[in-house]
Amino acid sequence: MRILLIHSSHFEYEVRDRAIEEAEPTSEKEGKDSIDEALVAFCSVESGDERDNDAVASNAAREISKVASTVKVKNIVVYPYAHLSSNLGSPSTAVPILRKLAELLVSEGYNVRRSPFGYYKSFKLECKGHPLSELSKTITAEKERRPAVLETRYAVLETDGRLIEPREYLQHPHPEFRFLVEKEALRRELPGGEPRYLEYCRKFGIEWEPYSDVGHMRYGPEGTLIFELITDYAWQKACELGLPLLQVRGTNMFDLSIPAVREHAALFGDRLYEVGVEEKQFVLRYAACHQQFSMVKDWTLSYRQLPFGTFELADSYRLEQSGELLLCFRVRKLHMPDLHIYCRDLEDAKKASMKVHEKIYSEIRKLGREYVSIYNTTRGFFEQNRDFFADLVKVEGKPVLLNFVPDGVFYWVLNVEYTIIDALDRPREIATFQIDIGNAERFGIAYIDHDGSRRFPPIIHTALIGTIERYLFSIFDCAAKAEDRGQKPSLPVWLSPIQARIVPVTMDQLRDANRIADELEKKDIRVDIDDREETVQKRVREAEISWIPYIIVLGQKEAGAGSFPVRVRARGTVETMTLDSLVAELREQTKDYPFTRSPFPRTLSTRPGYRKS
């Protein structure tokens, strides 16, 4: 709903002609009105408001009342005015909302007039013209609606299977798990501070896009390369689970008039990112579920093919609260390497979950980190599957936090949130998996079992390395932690946009530099040459600031020598290496990781100065 508020010294109107079929019946008396010293509220009810009439009306009443008390008026005119929105709601929605709005304002003690809906009316309006006399507002249903606080109970599950109270756990704390227990179960306030990774992000051109909605990111050339490498990596990791996987591709907006889409959306709650097109209302997908389910429902499945997975890197959209946004972490547009595994039954799902769990763990350990986990589940599922939980905890090697949720509220029976404790000691969820027992039926995904019966498969949802954004967050957080330990912050070599840079002392070495660059490129190494007319010192400094892992200085001395000095970022040393030993080291660092050729012009002198370091 949109409203335009005018503080007027005089307002009058008169009904002329009926504008629409569904016009409100009106008596002679209601046909015209005149009032002095009033707040006139021109209102347009928009499509989408019908989802919660009461919330829209009460939010509108609150906004209007706020302004009325600021400008100190007791008279309010609620005036239906279609021209504030290009996305109008239907008259059958609009009239009840406007009536309700007027009632609410009356109940707050205002003298309220309402002009009839659905007519052309002439009006005279005298606006006071002070700063607050003209205001427009957009009202949504979301604001006021505080979802009923869910009753959940926390417990710590020890590695030996004992359950203990979170409070007691703090007496013998695991260093990182402790932060999770404090934050999630005991609701301690976070320490805070400005995170250093934001500065790192900007170095690689990873930042907010100011020309879009809040919460949308953009990636410069370096960021784009990093993003693509992580995307390849996510698919590679999914394949390593050893299950048959099918990659699919689809769209990002789904029609809310489809029952399965609408029901799924209702489960998601109030963070739906919606878009109205012509007469239809679409929800932007918040994960790949919609696309994969709406496709797999059309497949013919036999128990012989299960379990198998579908995968898509899904651009996904969530209308997060503006105050909650955090670059690379909580964003309105995110990229989910979303894998769904369709299983025969719960036992099958538990087996597949173990594979997923082990893979998720081995990935974070490759970064030298540990997850601390929250297992959201129901008391019933936990009690019936204590062995399964024990197996999961064995992989963790430390306690986990259980969060018991009520039965029948969620579509899953188990939802694991894997969080890292970041450089500022805050838990940050990165990876996740869920065992879903509701959506196969909702979307009509079924397989034929060996006895010929039609069965709905439990579905595992997972992002093994987290969203691309959050994997990046982890990578940069590792750099921040390294810096805290007194090391140079850096990216893993496989993700470094440029892996080796050659700095010729004078331009006499350019030919040699190009020859070495050719050799390195042949070995799948991203290399460039800083051929700018700057001092060696300055070019080395800039390479360091750019986090280049290997910096080669080539001068007169190296001509024909067969070796050259290499500045190795990881060790903080300058070492004499041959081309072969450098290649061997680089290959060792990047083996088993995706590779993409350098998309940059080889010479820095020909590169636009987008870099901000």
Add this chain to the structure above:
RNA sequence: GCCCCGGUAGCUCAGCCCGGUAGAGCGACGGCUUUGUAAGCCGUAAGUCCUGGGAUCGAAGCCCAGCCGGGGCUCCA
């Protein structure tokens, strides 16, 4: 969304308290220097001081509203 802090040149920031001609470093550009491992020297150009409104003879500065960012809260299917 709520509370606190901030927004000044492409970037990082000073100036704001106490109103009176818009500042520095980096970067860009031009010249000198021909360079050996984290900033060589000199010069030039560059700003709707976030936006809109208000009080004032006069606003980057004071007041109000909004937008954007950082922190905290709430939220996190």
